[in-house]
Amino acid sequence: MEKGEKLYEGKAKILYLTENPEQLIQHFKDDATAFDGLKKGTIQGKGVVNNQISITLFNLLKKRGIKSHFEEQLSDNEMLVKRVEIMPVEVVVRLVSTGSLCKRYGIQEGLTFAKPIVELYYKNDQLHDPLMNDDHVLTLGLATAAELAQMKQQALQVSAILREFFDSIGIDLVDFKLEFGRYQGQILLADEISPDTCRFWEKGTHRKLDKDRFRQDLGDVEKTYQEMLQRIGAKAT
Ligand code: 5GP
Numbered sequence: 001m002e003k004g005e006k007l008y009e010g011k012a013k014i015l016y017l018t019e020n021p022e023q024l025i026q027h028f029k030d031d032a033t034a035f036d037g038l039k040k041g042t043i044q045g046k047g048v049v050n051n052q053i054s055i056t057l058f059n060l061l062k063k064r065g066i067k068s069h070f071e072e073q074l075s076d077n078e079m080l081v082k083r084v085e086i087m088p089v090e091v092v093v094r095l096v097s098t099g100s101l102c103k104r105y106g107i108q109e110g111l112t113f114a115k116p117i118v119e120l121y122y123k124n125d126q127l128h129d130p131l132m133n134d135d136h137v138l139t140l141g142l143a144t145a146a147e148l149a150q151m152k153q154q155a156l157q158v159s160a161i162l163r164e165f166f167d168s169i170g171i172d173l174v175d176f177k178l179e180f181g182r183y184q185g186q187i188l189l190a191d192e193i194s195p196d197t198c199r200f201w202e203k204g205t206h207r208k209l210d211k212d213r214f215r216q217d218l219g220d221v222e223k224t225y226q227e228m229l230q231r232i233g234a235k236a237t
Contacts, residue, residue: 084181
């Protein structure tokens with residue numbers, strides 16, 4: 001696959017055009033940022049880990065009826081994806097309390113919810129991705145009611161599938177962020193699903209197995225990303 005012009009460069013990924021107008025190359029970088037870009041660094045090997053983990057999870061979800069933008073693996077740190085129009089709404093699903101939820105509502109960490117909480121955030125760097133509700137999304141015209149309903153429903157399905165998968169490898173899925181895109185009249189899961197976009201805690205010990213190791217300077221960052229790749233790969237194959 002010929003790599004064309006760079007279409008977009010974000011904090012962790014680059015999108016390149018291809019000779020097919022309907023497809024892009026999604027390249028995963030080792031660069032890491034946190035706290036709205038205030039903290040910057042590199043996690044050696046992260047691009048490869050996040051590409052491989054995303055591919056494994058997109059494939060798992062596909063088998064369970066959730067369609068995504070993923071087409072095929074191109075290299076260790078690149079995948080071919082459908083050229084979707086990214087929805088400007090990020091969907092966060094929370095199964096266990098932590099992170100900004102605890103700060104915002106003053107609740108204790110580590111509470112497992114009876115029912116997952118679905119949150120919507122405006123994908124807007126300048127405004128620092130503010131929390132929003134359905135009415136905001138609809139009034140601002142960010143998605144139609146049908147699109148929003150699909151995004152929320154798919155997010156809950158993804159949550160149930162991933163929770164079961166991670167349970168089976170001794171890991172609690174704590175929370176995660178999804179992005180969706182429009183493609184030929186459908187809403188498709190897009191972006192990535194990786195330790196950058198999810199929180200994973202080892203069952204029992206609550207050892208953090210995700211980007212919080214970088215955010216909170218917990219050490220063993222590279223080693224933990226490699227461990228996640230190994231644990232997920234071993235189960236999925
Ligand atoms: P929180 O709102 O607690 O900071 O994050 C909730 C979940 O969504 C975490 O799993 C976090 O990794 C993910 N998340 C939320 N916003 C972003 C974002 O802008 N970038 C990334 N990589 N993950 C995010």
